[in-house]
Amino acid sequence: MNAQVGVALAHWGYIAPMLSPISSEAQYAQAVESLDSVLDAGGADESNPLAGLADLIGERISAWEHQHHPMPQTMPANEVLAFLMDQHGLRQCDLPEVGTQGVVSELLTGKRSINLRQARLLAARFGVGIELFV
Template identity: 55%
Template sequence: MEALTFSHDELDTLTGHFRALAERVPLHPIRDAADYDAAVRVMNGLLDAGAGEEGHPLAGLLDMLGGFIGEYDEAQHRLPDATPADILRLLMEQHGLRQGDLPEVGSQGVVSEILSGRRALNLGQIRRLAERFGVAPGSFL
């Protein structure tokens, strides 16, 4: 692939535009919470300006910024692997519930079997638990 060549004047113009843009928009992968906050503020401003609409002149900039934000979120907020039983156990602890406090799942014995890994949650139980705890059903899959 052939390299694109620039004249001295073109490079000066590009450099000036890049510096002006880089002062307002983080044009690099996000490194820390301060970068993240700045990127989110800029993204919200771009969205307010209509850059989320297809064909908007700044839509590509918004896409790039959204990619940086998404990469940072994934790296910083990755949840550890957990079984459905682990998720249920955590939710029970957070809400101060015992095994007998989950009629959505079944009897205390059924809950005990699920928590011990001897029985799996069925789709109906997952749906009811997701509704009760206000979480996505996928949390239990």
């Protein structure tokens, strides 16, 4: 047996729940919490080994949200951000990677546009396509 497979098998009980399809709101909440933890641990950086795990968890979250929490297609970026923050129970201070609380406030009110760096970070954090923010 390959050494990597052996390590994966030894830890599969911990990993499998993060990779299995979401089938309830409770599992959805756990997936969002897992994604936040992975992103905080460096998964928002595409060169970090955790980026692949962040993508996989984000895809599961996105699939659940698409089916159970559909978002209107014509929503402005600041409203998309407000919607996602509400869905995830986040406040302005919970997005330090985007900017200060004042910057997030200006983004939410439309006084400031979401830039490409912020759009990438937000897309990764919420497991959605970057096109929602640009």
